[in-house]
Amino acid sequence: MVCIGAFDGLHLGHRALVRHTVARARALGVPAVALSFEPLPREFFAPAAPPPRLLLPRAKAEGLLALDADQVGLLRFNGELSRWSGEEFVQRVLVEQLAAREVWVGPQFRFGKARGGDIALLRRMGEAAGFGAHEIEPVHLDGERVSSTRIREILLAGDFAAAARLLGRPYAIGGHVVRGRQLGRTLGFPTANLRFGGKTPALSGIYATWVHGIGERPWSSVSSLGTRPTVAGVEPLLEAHLFDFDGDLYGRRIEVEFVAHLRAELKFPDLATLTQQMHRDAAQARQSLALDAQRRQLHPALPPDPLRASGADAAETTA
Numbered sequence: 001m002v003c004i005g006a007f008d009g010l011h012l013g014h015r016a017l018v019r020h021t022v023a024r025a026r027a028l029g030v031p032a033v034a035l036s037f038e039p040l041p042r043e044f045f046a047p048a049a050p051p052p053r054l055l056l057p058r059a060k061a062e063g064l065l066a067l068d069a070d071q072v073g074l075l076r077f078n079g080e081l082s083r084w085s086g087e088e089f090v091q092r093v094l095v096e097q098l099a100a101r102e103v104w105v106g107p108q109f110r111f112g113k114a115r116g117g118d119i120a121l122l123r124r125m126g127e128a129a130g131f132g133a134h135e136i137e138p139v140h141l142d143g144e145r146v147s148s149t150r151i152r153e154i155l156l157a158g159d160f161a162a163a164a165r166l167l168g169r170p171y172a173i174g175g176h177v178v179r180g181r182q183l184g185r186t187l188g189f190p191t192a193n194l195r196f197g198g199k200t201p202a203l204s205g206i207y208a209t210w211v212h213g214i215g216e217r218p219w220s221s222v223s224s225l226g227t228r229p230t231v232a233g234v235e236p237l238l239e240a241h242l243f244d245f246d247g248d249l250y251g252r253r254i255e256v257e258f259v260a261h262l263r264a265e266l267k268f269p270d271l272a273t274l275t276q277q278m279h280r281d282a283a284q285a286r287q288s289l290a291l292d293a294q295r296r297q298l299h300p301a302l303p304p305d306p307l308r309a310s311g312a313d314a315a316e317t318t319a
């Protein structure tokens, strides 16, 4: 049993597809395989200006496993794969490599050279090769289709509550804490830094955040996501300053959950001016988080996140 998709975000639509595939696999007593591509085809074709990503590759793979897929295949999307026709893709991957019994895809799924392959091709080749091909119904919320594009727009607008409803969990980015220039501590704002490995994050700015993976409870924090123009940075980084925390986080796996957008990233004339602003950001973040904590107590709306494992081994997602 195989499902295929870009799966960026693992939103409600993706989850419905994977869950359905897993249920069919269990019914037929065969393994459930979730197939995706890395880089995403759109990243491969636009290396200079890659489209923003909701989910990093590792988070995607972990998220698919957390949804009970038995195997996750991330096909390396390179020059060769990009030249395979739809027919070649079906023959080589689905028939020869995976011997699929059934293949499930989302609405409007396209594959193969020039996006020439579609559900009709899957059905035609499936009849000849002996596998079934099916498309799941699109998932709607509030009268609109759930899509990665819609979620990117909502995140950019800073509406994290709406994004959480479409994702089925709060938006978060996870990873291992790396060393930076060790400047933060001299400003009074040490920050745990996460990198994006050449991917373009879907967000930019300063945020009130909860950090998961430090203790039992989410840790209140203020985070900056951007290239740090004040210190002539280039690479995008997510930096979380944890309130009332003192300890070594290098190498630790954390997950940063976004709660509120505070402001855009700016280029300051000097570090003193940046630091003054960071104090204001911190005060604002504490306020937002206090409100968020209250709201959650009153409306514990979201179900437990299957993508968020316990503690430091949390899935790298929104994840």
Ligand SMILES: Cc1cc2nc3c(=O)[nH]c(=O)nc-3n(C[C@H](O)[C@H](O)[C@H](O)COP(=O)(O)O)c2cc1C
Binding pocket: 180, 181, 182, 183, 184, 185, 189, 191, 193, 206, 222, 223, 224, 227, 228, 229, 230, 231, 239, 240, 241, 264, 265, 266, 267, 268, 274, 278, 281, 282
């Ligand atoms: C709350 C907060 C707000 C920030 N805002 C900006 C900003 O507007 N512009 C900028 O260039 N860097 C900003 N930064 C990033 C700092 O430049 C960075 O944390 C500092 O250079 C320390 O870097 P280091 O972790 O490599 O030591 C911000 C960081 C935090 C924690």
Ligand SMILES: Nc1ncnc2c1ncn2[C@@H]1O[C@H](COP(=O)(O)OP(=O)(O)O)[C@@H](O)[C@H]1O
Binding pocket: 177, 178, 179, 180, 181, 182, 183, 184, 185, 186, 189, 190, 191, 192, 193, 240, 241, 242, 243, 244, 245, 246, 247, 248, 249, 250
């Ligand atoms: N309150 C805190 N918030 C975030 N990191 C902290 C905090 N206190 C100590 N640290 C540690 O300090 C490191 C960040 O210090 P910083 O001077 O910004 O160095 P770097 O440039 O390497 O990120 C973090 O990776 C973590 O190990």
